[in-house]
Amino acid sequence: MDEAIAACRILVVDDTDFNRTLIGALLGEAGFQNVAYAKDGFDALDQIAAEAPDLLILDIMMPGMDGFEVCRRLRADHAYADLPVLVQTALSSSDDRNRAFAAGTTDLISKPLDRTELVARVRIHLQNRVLIRDLQTYRARVEGELAMARSMYDHLLPSATLCAALTDSAGVTLRSHTALSSDLGGDLWGVLPLAGGRFGLFLLDMAGRGVSAALNAFRMHTLIHELAPPLGERPGAFLTELNERAVCLLELGQHATVIYGVVDGAAERFTYAAAAAAPPVLIPPGNAPLVFGEGAGPPVGIAAGARYEEHGLPFPPDSALALHSTAVLETLGGRNGGLAALLQSAAVRNAMADGRGGDAFTAVTKALAAAQGDVPLDDHTLVWIGHGGAR
Amino acid sequence: MDYGIEDKEQETLVRLRGRLTFNDHAKLRALIREMLQNKAKRQVLDLSTLEFVDSAGIGMLLIAREEMANADKQLVLRSAAGQVKRVLTVAQLNKIVTIED
Numbered sequence: 001m002d003e004a005i006a007a008c009r010i011l012v013v014d015d016t017d018f019n020r021t022l023i024g025a026l027l028g029e030a031g032f033q034n035v036a037y038a039k040d041g042f043d044a045l046d047q048i049a050a051e052a053p054d055l056l057i058l059d060i061m062m063p064g065m066d067g068f069e070v071c072r073r074l075r076a077d078h079a080y081a082d083l084p085v086l087v088q089t090a091l092s093s094s095d096d097r098n099r100a101f102a103a104g105t106t107d108l109i110s111k112p113l114d115r116t117e118l119v120a121r122v123r124i125h126l127q128n129r130v131l132i133r134d135l136q137t138y139r140a141r142v143e144g145e146l147a148m149a150r151s152m153y154d155h156l157l158p159s160a161t162l163c164a165a166l167t168d169s170a171g172v173t174l175r176s177h178t179a180l181s182s183d184l185g186g187d188l189w190g191v192l193p194l195a196g197g198r199f200g201l202f203l204l205d206m207a208g209r210g211v212s213a214a215l216n217a218f219r220m221h222t223l224i225h226e227l228a229p230p231l232g233e234r235p236g237a238f239l240t241e242l243n244e245r246a247v248c249l250l251e252l253g254q255h256a257t258v259i260y261g262v263v264d265g266a267a268e269r270f271t272y273a274a275a276a277a278a279p280p281v282l283i284p285p286g287n288a289p290l291v292f293g294e295g296a297g298p299p300v301g302i303a304a305g306a307r308y309e310e311h312g313l314p315f316p317p318d319s320a321l322a323l324h325s326t327a328v329l330e331t332l333g334g335r336n337g338g339l340a341a342l343l344q345s346a347a348v349r350n351a352m353a354d355g356r357g358g359d360a361f362t363a364v365t366k367a368l369a370a371a372q373g374d375v376p377l378d379d380h381t382l383v384w385i386g387h388g389g390a391r
Numbered sequence: 392m393d394y395g396i397e398d399k400e401q402e403t404l405v406r407l408r409g410r411l412t413f414n415d416h417a418k419l420r421a422l423i424r425e426m427l428q429n430k431a432k433r434q435v436l437d438l439s440t441l442e443f444v445d446s447a448g449i450g451m452l453l454i455a456r457e458e459m460a461n462a463d464k465q466l467v468l469r470s471a472a473g474q475v476k477r478v479l480t481v482a483q484l485n486k487i488v489t490i491e492d
């Protein structure tokens with residue numbers, strides 16, 4: 001017998017000395033090493049409270065508190081809701097058996113006791129218990145590690161301090177909304193401060209989900225920061241080189257969609273390159289129509305030799321730029337329809353017109369949160385860059 | 392996602408249906424094995440009834456292309472529509488895989 005099962009604690013509850021001795025002898029002979037005894041219902045509940053057993057063998061007919069009542073009280077307590085309870089019974093009518101099950105019995109053992117049946121039923125229920133306990137332990141471990149990975153992930157995202165520093169040096173306001181799916185996705189965004197009050201901004205979505213996507217996002221994060229000093233000023237060259245490095249690093253079937261651009265508040269321009277990313281959107285001041293940028297390009301990490309072109313969007317004072325992952329488009333529905341309609345809604349445009357960029361952003365994230373539900377199926381990232389007045 | 396395979400004279404036609412996502416990894420692996428065992432040189436994936444593909448799905452199509460190339464076969468993506476067509480276009484996959492209307 002499996003050691004873990006042999007060591008399980010079994011509590012035998014019976015008011016007859018002879019029965020307790022008999023059951024104990026049968027279990028001991030079968031190899032169970034941890035058997036305890038209670039002489040009635042009250043004694044049983046006391047002992048269970050002192051040290052919870054892994055399985056209970058319970059007599060029904062006992063003076064004071066009968067087996068049905070012991071069972072009901074155990075089931076009413078959440079801590080013992082899944083404790084296996086085997087009821088030994090001479091009750092042969094199906095009504096009585098049903099009554100035992102209604103009280104919360106796991107299984108029945110018929111009286112007079114049969115050695116083989118007793119040992120077989122005890123073993124089966126303990127096996128289940130050990131199996132479930134192993135799974136629960138494993139699950140708790142995986143959940144713990146995912147939570148840890150998630151907090152490391154959160155650490156990669158730009159801090160509030162960094163965003164505030166950019167507000168001062170670049171004259172823009174950065175706001176972001178990220179919602180990670182339950183099993184970690186591969187969304188990541190960040191900023192690379194540049195000279196002259198400008199900064200680079202990237203938004204990356206790793207293909208796939210789960211731990212492998214998160215690990216690859218970490219690798220890409222390292223690559224991006226390595227490339228920042230030499231190429232941060234030139235988005236096209238930046239993505240082209242990022243792709244060359246990523247092709248060597250990533251397996252086939254793993255790739256990333258990326259947009260990288262330089263935000264230049266003074267020159268009123270956003271210069272960027274894209275690799276199969278969702279197109280950036282400019283929300284101009286006043287009631288001018290939205291301007292959609294270009295998102296097309298081969299994803300990063302598939303084929304060496306891809307070249308990425310530079311595009312530009314105007315970035316006048318009092319406007320805002322919205323960069324987002326494709327999951328945002330899917331959640332809001334339609335190609336650019338759902339997002340465009342949202343950005344053109346009265347709530348967003350009025351807030352922009354009054355110089356309340358924060359309110360405009362809040363209106364967008366509220367609608368997004370409502371559409372994606374509590375735990376989104378995929379990572380969602382929205383980065384909102386307000387220029388000057390549109391803070 | 393599920394699929395149906397039709398053997399024609401010159402090519403094998405595989406019709407994909409539903410949504411091709413991260414969860415279909417094992418299924419697409421099985422499909423690739425079937426396609427490799429097939430004699431036809433041209434392996435056509437008909438995407439007309441495919442409603443949705445995510446980034447992991449694109450990755451799996453690229454794995455299929457590579458596996459076919461290794462076995463001296465050609466992978467063709469045909470008749471993509473809607474969201475699937477947009478994703479293929481945005482990712483400029485026509486530079487890597489043969490795409491037919």
